[in-house]
Amino acid sequence: MFNLTAIREQTILNIRDFDGWYGQKQILKNINMDIYKNKISAIIGPSGCGKTTLLRSINRINDEISDYKTSGEIIFEGKNIYDKDVDLTLLRKKIGMVFQKPVPFPMSIYDNVAFGLKIHGIKDKRKRDEIVKLALKRAALWDEVKDELDKPARELSGGQQQRLCIARALAVDPEILLLDEPTSALDPIATQKIENLIEHLSEEYTIIIVTHNLAQATRISDYMYFMYQGELIEWGPTRIMVRSPKKQLTEDYLNGKIS
Amino acid sequence: MKKKINVDFIVSLIFRIISYMTFLVVVLIIFIVIADGVRYFKPSFFIEYPKKAMTQGGIGPAILGSLIMISLILLFSIPLGLLTGVFLSEYGSKSFIGKIIDISVTSLSGVPSIVYGLFGLALFSITLGFGTSILSGSLTLTIMTLPVIASSVREALAALPRELRESAYALGAKKTETIFKILIPAGKNRIITAILIGAGRVIGETAPVLLTGAVFYSTKLPKSLLDPVMTLPTHIYFITMSYGADAQWMAKATSSFLLILVLVIYLIAFQLRKEEKNV
Ligand SMILES: Nc1ncnc2c1ncn2[C@@H]1O[C@H](COP(=O)(O)OP(=O)(O)O)[C@@H](O)[C@H]1O
Ligand SMILES: [Mg+2]
Numbered sequence: 188m189f190n191l192t193a194i195r196e197q198t199i200l201n202i203r204d205f206d207g208w209y210g211q212k213q214i215l216k217n218i219n220m221d222i223y224k225n226k227i228s229a230i231i232g233p234s235g236c237g238k239t240t241l242l243r244s245i246n247r248i249n250d251e252i253s254d255y256k257t258s259g260e261i262i263f264e265g266k267n268i269y270d271k272d273v274d275l276t277l278l279r280k281k282i283g284m285v286f287q288k289p290v291p292f293p294m295s296i297y298d299n300v301a302f303g304l305k306i307h308g309i310k311d312k313r314k315r316d317e318i319v320k321l322a323l324k325r326a327a328l329w330d331e332v333k334d335e336l337d338k339p340a341r342e343l344s345g346g347q348q349q350r351l352c353i354a355r356a357l358a359v360d361p362e363i364l365l366l367d368e369p370t371s372a373l374d375p376i377a378t379q380k381i382e383n384l385i386e387h388l389s390e391e392y393t394i395i396i397v398t399h400n401l402a403q404a405t406r407i408s409d410y411m412y413f414m415y416q417g418e419l420i421e422w423g424p425t426r427i428m429v430r431s432p433k434k435q436l437t438e439d440y441l442n443g444k445i446s
Numbered sequence: 447m448k449k450k451i452n453v454d455f456i457v458s459l460i461f462r463i464i465s466y467m468t469f470l471v472v473v474l475i476i477f478i479v480i481a482d483g484v485r486y487f488k489p490s491f492f493i494e495y496p497k498k499a500m501t502q503g504g505i506g507p508a509i510l511g512s513l514i515m516i517s518l519i520l521l522f523s524i525p526l527g528l529l530t531g532v533f534l535s536e537y538g539s540k541s542f543i544g545k546i547i548d549i550s551v552t553s554l555s556g557v558p559s560i561v562y563g564l565f566g567l568a569l570f571s572i573t574l575g576f577g578t579s580i581l582s583g584s585l586t587l588t589i590m591t592l593p594v595i596a597s598s599v600r601e602a603l604a605a606l607p608r609e610l611r612e613s614a615y616a617l618g619a620k621k622t623e624t625i626f627k628i629l630i631p632a633g634k635n636r637i638i639t640a641i642l643i644g645a646g647r648v649i650g651e652t653a654p655v656l657l658t659g660a661v662f663y664s665t666k667l668p669k670s671l672l673d674p675v676m677t678l679p680t681h682i683y684f685i686t687m688s689y690g691a692d693a694q695w696m697a698k699a700t701s702s703f704l705l706i707l708v709l710v711i712y713l714i715a716f717q718l719r720k721e722e723k724n725v
Contacts, residue, residue, distance in 0.1 A: 276619075276620065279617065286616075292613070302619075306618050356617070
């Protein structure tokens, strides 16, 4: 699966022999894949194939589900994130996440973005102001909210709320940003804005996005990972994979024969 | 075909009539009680002591007594109920202790209030030696209110979207930070609503207060928590049970005031609940 472009690029995350179970039910089956730094990686596949579970394993937020068990490794910064001595607070600072449904915290716009900063001990008010502003700018929300930072965040529109969630994740300065179908609850215009934003963000962050919108994945991603019934069927540079998939299943999915 | 429609119509008519009747009964109770008492309202009624064997004067000390009681009850039961509810929702529900607390909380809310009264009498008034006092009364009512607040806090937290919790964890927040900075503020309206409904219920409690905290008449204001007080519901009880026809106006006026008080509390509670839904 290697090709010249891939070799030249640097990987940031290596998933090795990774399995995931809910109770007795195996959801992820021997996943092996690499994620490239500062690229947009799209995980695609039919609903229920395990995309969300895989994504949620990368920042270990799935640990919150009590009967979820894993085996295998996810190597980040030379270390398996499932090792016993991993500091989850630090891991989640470096690997941020945005959920499908935008959920602002019950506080002002400013406080939403500053929440993570307080957790990670940035006490200096001036520095916080600066980071909040920068994060909102990066999330392409600053111009819309700069005069009403004290307004409750829930008064924003759905698309604005989702960008706020992105700003909130960016504020703690992650290296990887995980996005789980971030536009599925949004209208086409808001979706467009988020897509543009994601493309911008990949200059500074590594983006992993789950989507079952194939067109979206094709438009914005550099790499594509196709999952089917818990297995990773095929992955590679998006342009190559879309044009000439190696596996029949992938081809069927790309042609809309499986959904 | 035609027959079916008729049956539907009749059934829905029956349901409608029954629910209108329920509504009518509620409205009648409210209006009869309030209207019957309101005509005795004047400023002095809310301030003065009862005079001349309850035939004159007002209910100042009973209002004060009820307010002191309810404040103490809330002071005790809000923090305890909040912590219990948080424990049940966020930590305990699967552990053994959590299950026991869960069962007790659920079954405690079904215990008749006179039983709480007897329990309070035995524990606070006699065993702990607090006597018939504000302290015994409010502790007894706290035990009654606690399960109500705890289970509604639990429900308020459980009703929050999973993503709210996980968004906080995904930023690296610890569990306690998430609970106190995100979850409780997010469930605030529901929690306050539950507390208000609990307060509305407990302010009208009579039997437990009769046994543990109330006097039928007092010429002095309480000086400490170990003094007994007059309260609104017990005042009504004493007048109707032990006084002649000349005193009954005061029972009516007090009932009217108590009902208005409860209605106002409920109104605030429902307003908050409505706001919650609009969010
Ligand atoms: N908490 C859970 N407990 C048990 N099974 C789950 C849970 N969450 C998801 N699943 C199951 O795991 C499979 C993969 O789900 P998911 O990762 O959400 O798929 P996708 O995001 O690709 O739609 C599905 O069959 C789903 O029913
Ligand atoms: Mg999913």
